Amino acid sequence: MKKTVKSSLTEDYTHPVRDVLWGHIYMTEKLALLTESSPFIKLCRIFQLGPVYHVFPGATHTRASHSIGVYHLGRRLLQNLVERGASGWLSGEGVMSFLAACLLHDLGHFPYTHSLKELSLTGHEELTGVIILKEPIKSLVGNTGADPYLTAAIVDKGITACGDELYFYRKLLSGALDPDKLDYLNRDARYCGVPYGAQDVDFILSRLFPDKERGVDIDSRLIPNVESILFSKYLMYRTVYWHHQVRAATAMVKKALINSMESGKITGDELYNLDDTGLFTLLGEKTGDPLIEAIREGRIFITAAEIPYEQVNLAAIRDIKCRSVLEKQIDDALGINGVIIDIPEPVSFETGLYVIDEKCSFSESSSAFKTETINAFIQTLYTIRIFADQKYKETLKTFSNMYDIVNKVIKREA
Numbered sequence: 001m002k003k004t005v006k007s008s009l010t011e012d013y014t015h016p017v018r019d020v021l022w023g024h025i026y027m028t029e030k031l032a033l034l035t036e037s038s039p040f041i042k043l044c045r046i047f048q049l050g051p052v053y054h055v056f057p058g059a060t061h062t063r064a065s066h067s068i069g070v071y072h073l074g075r076r077l078l079q080n081l082v083e084r085g086a087s088g089w090l091s092g093e094g095v096m097s098f099l100a101a102c103l104l105h106d107l108g109h110f111p112y113t114h115s116l117k118e119l120s121l122t123g124h125e126e127l128t129g130v131i132i133l134k135e136p137i138k139s140l141v142g143n144t145g146a147d148p149y150l151t152a153a154i155v156d157k158g159i160t161a162c163g164d165e166l167y168f169y170r171k172l173l174s175g176a177l178d179p180d181k182l183d184y185l186n187r188d189a190r191y192c193g194v195p196y197g198a199q200d201v202d203f204i205l206s207r208l209f210p211d212k213e214r215g216v217d218i219d220s221r222l223i224p225n226v227e228s229i230l231f232s233k234y235l236m237y238r239t240v241y242w243h244h245q246v247r248a249a250t251a252m253v254k255k256a257l258i259n260s261m262e263s264g265k266i267t268g269d270e271l272y273n274l275d276d277t278g279l280f281t282l283l284g285e286k287t288g289d290p291l292i293e294a295i296r297e298g299r300i301f302i303t304a305a306e307i308p309y310e311q312v313n314l315a316a317i318r319d320i321k322c323r324s325v326l327e328k329q330i331d332d333a334l335g336i337n338g339v340i341i342d343i344p345e346p347v348s349f350e351t352g353l354y355v356i357d358e359k360c361s362f363s364e365s366s367s368a369f370k371t372e373t374i375n376a377f378i379q380t381l382y383t384i385r386i387f388a389d390q391k392y393k394e395t396l397k398t399f400s401n402m403y404d405i406v407n408k409v410i411k412r413e414a
Contacts (some may be wrong), residue, residue: 003092003145009079017068019081020061025072028038030144031103035068037140039107039131043067045275049188050113051249052240054300056192058238063106066183071180074102076205077172086168086210093348094165098148100132101154101169102179104141107131110252111276117345119257121268129156134412164212171215176350178364185232188240196235200225216356230349230369234377242344248301248387251342256283256291258320263287267368294389301387304339304396305406307394309382312410317384318343329409334399336392341410349374384410391402 003011017035027035043064052059078086079116108127110116122395128153128316131137141148153159154169172178182201189197204225218226219372240246260266265287274282281293288370294300317323323341351374353362364380386406388396399405 003096005082005087005090005092005095005239008092008095008145009075009082019065019069019072021069021155021183022072025402026067027071028144030140031071031099034100034140034144035061035064036105037136039065040064040104042273042275043106043109045277046109046111047113047276047388048184049241050111050190050246050276051253051295052113052246054249054298055243055245056194056240058191058193059084059188061187061191066187067103069183069187070105070179071099073182073201073205074173075099077179077208080205080208081172081210081216082148084208084210089164089168089212091165093145093147094150094169096144097141098154098169098172099150099152099177100141100144101173104128104132104137104151105155105173105180107137109272111248111274111279114345116254116257116271118254118318119261119268119271121271125156126158127272129153129159131402152291159211161293168210168212169214175215176353177208177216177218177229181233185229185236188236189232192240194236194240194241197232199229200233211354214352214354217356218362219357220355220366223355223362223365224352226351226362227367227369230351230377232351232372234381237347237381242381244303244306245300247342247344247385248303248340249295251340251385251387252291252295252301253279253283255340256287256289258324259289260287298366299390300362301340302390302393302396303385303404304334304392305386307384307403307407307410309384310379311407312384314343314382317341317410326409330386330406333405333409334388334392334396335404336388337394338389340387342387347378347381349377 012028015027015029015032019025044062046063048061048063048066049059069375103129108124108131110124132141132148133154138148141151150161150166153166154173182199185197207218207222211217270282280292283289306410327339327341331337345365351362355362355365358365396402
């Protein structure tokens with residue numbers, strides 16, 4: 001007999017998981033089996049924040065603990081929405097599929113955060129969908145009362161499926177107030193020892209209203225909380241995620257990967273299903289790239305120059321080949337070897353919420369965070385940096401016109 005929506009969220013949650021952030025998290029025994037599977041255990045070997053521990057030593061939490069936190073908040077979110085009428089278009093099977101999707105949403109994630117994002121590789125959401133529809137995960141998901149296909153489709157938007165229920169769950173898992181963001185902002189801040197990410201999750205979840213098409217709506221009482229999330233995300237990017245040393249370490253791994261793939265020492269297919277150790281082992285054994293050994297030993301490159309993004313043609317220098325040419329020209333101009341140009345990847349500050357009592361979108365509401373404010377956030381974050389080996393530290397000091405040298409090359413070519 002299939003469970004109802006309410007029973008799917010309340011019955012048989014007897015398996016406790018102790019979490020640093022949320023305390024006791026309860027799963028059904030069959031959901032807990034998913035966390036014991038090989039694909040999920042791999043997430044225990046991937047740091048959630050990759051190289052951030054070089055700057056914030058406490059940031060060694062994993063994608064596994066984050067995924068369990070997302071499941072926990074996803075369940076609490078649905079419980080609140082069901083009480084406010086969402087059960088009218090949901091099913092017990094759909095509810096379990098959403099919970100499984102929350103728990104498994106990062107199964108296909110690459111190691112070392114977004115070092116691999118610029119490469120021509122399959123996206124981690126698509127990889128997650130493939131893993132969910134393969135054994136052993138497929139059967140384990142089915143045994144929870146979920147539909148494996150719906151679970152995969154919630155994560156991977158490239159999978160087509162019928163029914164409004166799917167699109168409702170997609171909006172819940174990826175939106176302005178999604179359980180993913182609510183967990184990672186709080187969790188990352190806790191482990192990094194910074195105050196910026198902490199959110200009033202209890203109040204946020206209590207003030208969300210279900211909408212079949214939009215996912216969730218808010219009223220004006222929640223506007224300050226949304227503003228807090230937006231500003232917290234901005235501060236976490238500015239001080240943690242995109243700290244200059246974190247960017248340098250990420251750029252070093254990315255450069256090692258680009259060099260290795262261009263030389264044919266490794267192929268894209270070898271980069272799938274790796275954990276942190278597996279990535280470094282692959283690069284170390286197959287390429288011998290000194291960048292990898294430098295990162296292992298904590299010899300992170302220093303910042304040689306910083307250039308505001310509006311002064312360069314971002315579209316041009318985002319091209320990997322074009323960037324390599326510019327790096328060589330900067331090397332020649334400075335008389336050194338191996339500089340790396342770092343360009344932050346695109347980031348968004350989602351505000352796609354509807355404010356019920358003000359009858360307008362969030363960006364048009366009484367919030368101080370208008371579209372131009374969000375754009376200002378993004379502009380402030382985007383800084384082009386030039387990184388160089390620490391051994392050139394004294395040499396670089398001799399160039400009083402460092403900025404002019406580097407900027408001249410980038411402006412001319414870009």
